[in-house]
Amino acid sequence: MLSLAVCLFLAFPGLAAAPCPATAGEVVGFARPDDDEIVDEFKRYFRKYKDTPTRVEAILALEGTESVEVVDVLVPVLGDSVEEVVLAAVRVLGGFQTRAPAERLLELLEGEKKAERAIGLMRALEFGAYAGARAFLEPWLEHSSWEARRAAATCLAATASDDVSALLVPLCDDREPAVRCAAFDSLARLRSPAVVDRAIEHLDDSSWQARASAIGALTAVRHRDAIEPLIERMAVEEGRLKQDIAEALEAITGKGYGLRLDGWESFWKQYSTRFEIPTDEELARLRQKQAERRAEYSGADGAVRYHGVETPSRRIVFVVDISGSMEQEVSDRERYKASDYPSLARMEIVKSELRKSIAGLEPYVRFNILTFGTDVDAWKKKMVAANPLNRSSADTFLERLEPLGGASKSGLAEAGLAASANLEAGKTNTYGALMAALQVEEGSPSEYSVDADTVFFLSDGRPSTGRFIDPDEILAAVRRANELRRVVIHTFAIGEFQKGFMRKLAAENGGTFIDLGK
16 A cells, blocks of 8 residues: 555645646646546546545545546545545645646635635645635635635745735734734745734734744844844743744844843844844854854753753653663663663663753743653643642652563563563554644644643654554644644654654754664
8 A cells, every 4th residue: 555654745735846837827738648547447436445545545546647627526525534535635636737727726716615625725726836826815815714714825825926915914913823823924935024013013912823923924034123022022921932032033133142131132222223134145154153152142041951952941741752662772882871870771861861851840831741652641631830749740750660561571471471561552652642742632623722832752663553653644744733733842762763753853843853872
């Protein structure tokens, strides 16, 4: 069976796609002789398939078929209840290289009444970057469904062939936070100066995700008017967004005061009347100098630190792999021989460092610990304050952690004591752990509220159980789930498995990847 990973990875909204030649009006739509045959086969067999991999594979078989009829047979699939199936259809519908099928998509969007199907059409148009969609998208910008308004905003930015800022700016004040985020993100994508005033006004938005998007927009546009409001907001913002503001100020000015509010205030007091935004070339040189003296401004008060990663976040979830392979000792012994770990087992290294990190948490930080093997378990039912009692409780919890069903238990299984060996519990459910950390509940795709804004994800093993096992499929699922949640995920890999997955997981979710060795 063809892996779902490819379709999931490529079909997400916002990912780059090759521009359709039809957008320039240079290619006339046509169908190859075998196009009708493959479409007929699809209509004959698709409804008979019940398992998701086969259905996805059947949809992807239509790729490269430049027939208008492909649009007609796949658009009904956009309302399917299985997300992987929908994403496969989006990929195919967004991959046309001729004008006729792309125009059919626009025609169907114009006449579509159901928001769910219209959203799928807009996702396909966005993926294909098909020009000429503006007039068809405008009605959906005011639709009663916030999901539709959001999809229209992101699609408009991706397919724009002219200035659409005037259409997007009103959505910055939409009643739904997710739509406000989409408006800021879209205007940032277009590098539109029109976003500056609205983003400044929303630096105190009630939704932290909307504040994050507003800060991100100001970072992208780099306008002088944003400097003073960002400095003022830094004085009242807490946690991770304070770091976002520092990075925005650094991107706009080229200065490197980090989280030092007094440094920014002094700088602006001295230069506000004559400061000019550096060019991209000047900014690159300034950032090089900034990197050289980074240590001077590192070390935020109250920052949480683990293996070199520092965050000012006040809402953190630590996710710890306790699968069977965590009982193995590290092979990179030189790296750890000078440390005072109880042993060089991966589990001992991870939990010893984590105990130190939690012991240093300030009382205003809220946190929780998730552990995962085959199943995912939480230390507490919800996040708790890092007061002395909870820190002590967490320390005891971590001290008692042991890997589940590792190699040392195989002897029990061979002796007939399978229950004691608990080998089945020691698999690696990476997907389940990440979804739990992001508070993703099946059947609630529109729910995006989340308690944590930062995740520390510690693992050594290749995913071996759960809804998704293939690393690319897991990345795609996280990408989709975190699109609105905007949680930063820092990853820590220890062991010999491929680290590309953990590196991508951090990179795609605003985090830092740390290789703890083999």
